[in-house]
Amino acid sequence: MMARQSLFERLRHDKRAAIAATVLMGLALAVFPFVIGSSLGNSWLRIIDFAMLYIMLALGLNIVVGFAGLLDMGYIAFYAVGAYLYALLASPHFGLHLPVWLIIPAGAALAGLFGALLGAPTLRLRGDYLAIVTLGFGEIVRIFMNNLNAPINITNGPQGISGIDPIHLGGITLAKPLTFLGYAIPSLHAYYYLFLALALLIVFVTIRLENSRIGRAWVAIREDEIAAKACGINTRNIKLLAFTMGASFGGVAGGLFAGFQGFVSPESFNLMESVMVLCMVVLGGMGNIPGVILGGILLTILPEVFRHGAGPLQIAVFGKILLDPEALRMLLFGLALVVVMLYRPAGLWPSTTRRREFRGESATDVLKEGE
Amino acid sequence: MNAVLLEARAIAKHFGGVKALTDVSLTIRQGEIYGLIGPNGAGKTTFFNVLTGLYHPDGGDLLFAGEKLEASAPHKVAKRGIARTFQNIRLFGNMTAMENVMVGRHARTHAGVLGAVMHDRRTTAEEAAIRRRAEELLHYVNIADRADDLARHLSYGDQRRLEIARALATDPKLLALDEPAAGMNGTETAGLRELIEGIRRDGITVLLIEHDVKLVMGLCDRVAVLDYGQKICEDVPAVVQKDPKVIEAYLGGSVA
Numbered sequence: 001m002m003a004r005q006s007l008f009e010r011l012r013h014d015k016r017a018a019i020a021a022t023v024l025m026g027l028a029l030a031v032f033p034f035v036i037g038s039s040l041g042n043s044w045l046r047i048i049d050f051a052m053l054y055i056m057l058a059l060g061l062n063i064v065v066g067f068a069g070l071l072d073m074g075y076i077a078f079y080a081v082g083a084y085l086y087a088l089l090a091s092p093h094f095g096l097h098l099p100v101w102l103i104i105p106a107g108a109a110l111a112g113l114f115g116a117l118l119g120a121p122t123l124r125l126r127g128d129y130l131a132i133v134t135l136g137f138g139e140i141v142r143i144f145m146n147n148l149n150a151p152i153n154i155t156n157g158p159q160g161i162s163g164i165d166p167i168h169l170g171g172i173t174l175a176k177p178l179t180f181l182g183y184a185i186p187s188l189h190a191y192y193y194l195f196l197a198l199a200l201l202i203v204f205v206t207i208r209l210e211n212s213r214i215g216r217a218w219v220a221i222r223e224d225e226i227a228a229k230a231c232g233i234n235t236r237n238i239k240l241l242a243f244t245m246g247a248s249f250g251g252v253a254g255g256l257f258a259g260f261q262g263f264v265s266p267e268s269f270n271l272m273e274s275v276m277v278l279c280m281v282v283l284g285g286m287g288n289i290p291g292v293i294l295g296g297i298l299l300t301i302l303p304e305v306f307r308h309g310a311g312p313l314q315i316a317v318f319g320k321i322l323l324d325p326e327a328l329r330m331l332l333f334g335l336a337l338v339v340v341m342l343y344r345p346a347g348l349w350p351s352t353t354r355r356r357e358f359r360g361e362s363a364t365d366v367l368k369e370g371e
Numbered sequence: 372m373n374a375v376l377l378e379a380r381a382i383a384k385h386f387g388g389v390k391a392l393t394d395v396s397l398t399i400r401q402g403e404i405y406g407l408i409g410p411n412g413a414g415k416t417t418f419f420n421v422l423t424g425l426y427h428p429d430g431g432d433l434l435f436a437g438e439k440l441e442a443s444a445p446h447k448v449a450k451r452g453i454a455r456t457f458q459n460i461r462l463f464g465n466m467t468a469m470e471n472v473m474v475g476r477h478a479r480t481h482a483g484v485l486g487a488v489m490h491d492r493r494t495t496a497e498e499a500a501i502r503r504r505a506e507e508l509l510h511y512v513n514i515a516d517r518a519d520d521l522a523r524h525l526s527y528g529d530q531r532r533l534e535i536a537r538a539l540a541t542d543p544k545l546l547a548l549d550e551p552a553a554g555m556n557g558t559e560t561a562g563l564r565e566l567i568e569g570i571r572r573d574g575i576t577v578l579l580i581e582h583d584v585k586l587v588m589g590l591c592d593r594v595a596v597l598d599y600g601q602k603i604c605e606d607v608p609a610v611v612q613k614d615p616k617v618i619e620a621y622l623g624g625s626v627a
Contacts, residue, residue, distance in 0.1 A: 208487050213480050
């Protein structure tokens with residue numbers, strides 16, 4: 001752990017090392033889909049693409065839960081709002097085919113508005129009470145999507161909306177392989193780059209917010225709302241801002257999901273999804289951006305590893321399949337969650353201050369240890 | 372005589388049938404250290420909470436620097452120039468000492484989401500100024516060496532000092548301290564006394580709730596005494612000490 005900390009310290013102070021690390025990281029991220037695609041195949045590439053979407057969701061929820069300390073159990077509703085807006089504005093359902101650069105920002109804005117709508121009546125609630133209200137909100141949105149097919153068919157009900165336009169930018173569609181300098185870039189790779197770019201943008205925005213007057217106000221509200229008020233923080237507005245910002249990230253991810261998947265239906269936005277995103281935030285390390293990203297990646301990939309790995313492993317060990325991999329998947333997943341929470345209660349990658357909080361030591365102690 | 376900074380007129384506050392404050396009127400002048408004392412449950416902290424907008428008064432009003440204070444809006448009160456500390460320390464425990472003071476600058480700074488994300492020149496300058504001011508204040512209250520420690524890991528006395536630094540960060544005209552010396556030993560109290568005198572020298576008016584009678588009598592220019600939610604006396608310490616009603620409130624009345 002000390003080695004990792006000193007590495008980060010070096011990168012912070014040594015500009016050349018930081019640039020070198022960024023270039024290396026960029027190259028690794030650029031060739032990553034080709035490595036995965038050729039070694040593990042397209043199904044894994046799809047999973048990686050989904051991991052990017054979940055990173056965006058987890059970062060959005062992190063603003064509400066991790067920074068401002070407001071437990072939101074219905075976060076997936078904002079994902080649904082973004083996804084349905086895309087589906088309605090770019091599919092044969094209404095015969096509308098608006099451009100992506102218009103729909104995604106509109107999805108962010110509409111989800112942000114929904115965030116404020118959820119935030120406004122729950123301003124006085126905290127902890128478990130807030131969790132229950134937000135949980136209800138998430139279900140309301142899903143049930144609306146499920147039932148808004150009569151008397152006027154808006155969402156096409158439980159059948160969902162299919163045939164959604166793939167994401168296309170300036171005449172280039174990402175649904176077909178692209179040719180770039182003579183190389184063919186498969187569709188899944190193109191989506192990967194787009195999602196990566198937007199995820200990085202969201203990371204950037206979150207880091208900037210965290211280290212600002214606004215970010216400090218969020219954390220102050222989490223720590224002590226009354227003291228925050230006494231410091232001149234308009235807690236109502238700052239909380240609404242947290243809900244709005246968090247929700248808008250979800251809206252962006254939702255729009256991308258609709259375009260990527262080509263199909264949306266209410267069952268994609270059930271409570272389990274909200275819980276999953278919350279797990280990513282808590283398990284990764286609440287309030288710490290690298291931790292939340294790690295949580296997003298792990299919780300997308302682990303269930304798939306269990307799904308793909310459990311069958312072959314059983315055959316290799318026992319010669320036959322004893323337990324259904326599908327059932328085993330959730331069992332192992334649950335076990336992993338319990339183990340992580342027992343041995344790393346602050347999350348896999350907590351922020352330095354939070355790590356100290358759980359171990360109960362002070363910065364001066366850490367210094368002594370390092371000297 | 373200095374100008375009046377705060378005027379409380381006939382403040383009343385009751386919780387159900389309990390009359391926590393009845394008809395309390397006080398005048399605090401610019402630049403003085405004003406003590407508010409009284410037995411436990413006399414309504415001192417209730418008065419603080421009404422003053423800083425945490426409670427909505429049931430009667431009366433507050434004039435601050437000649438203008439009415441809006442009730443029930445703590446953040447607006449802070450912006451108007453009244454800062455406070457709490458009887459049971461309320462720091463942002465999992466933020467560093469430095470960050471705690473930086474939060475105190477919130478009321479005096481303006482950066483919004485756009486500024487925070489874009490890092491335009493004004494926001495960067497503002498952020499640097501916040502940091503500089505927070506460093507100054509940590510030095511001022513003498514805990515600069517603990518700047519990077521979590522607030523909850525500071526010693527009790529340092530936490531009190533940090534809370535004062537955070538309150539000062541809001542650039543207050545009036546600093547309201549709720550029992551700052553509670554639980555402090557003699558040396559710490561002497562240090563606190565020096566700090567409060569320094570704050571007054573810098574032109575900030577201080578309102579002090581305190582149980583340590585020696586501290587109040589030595590430090591305050593004027594003292595008001597509350598008992599059962601009513602003001603029973605308001606004068607210079609020497610007079611207050613001899614007031615029969617005050618002695619009765621503190622030591623119990625004669626058996627009628």
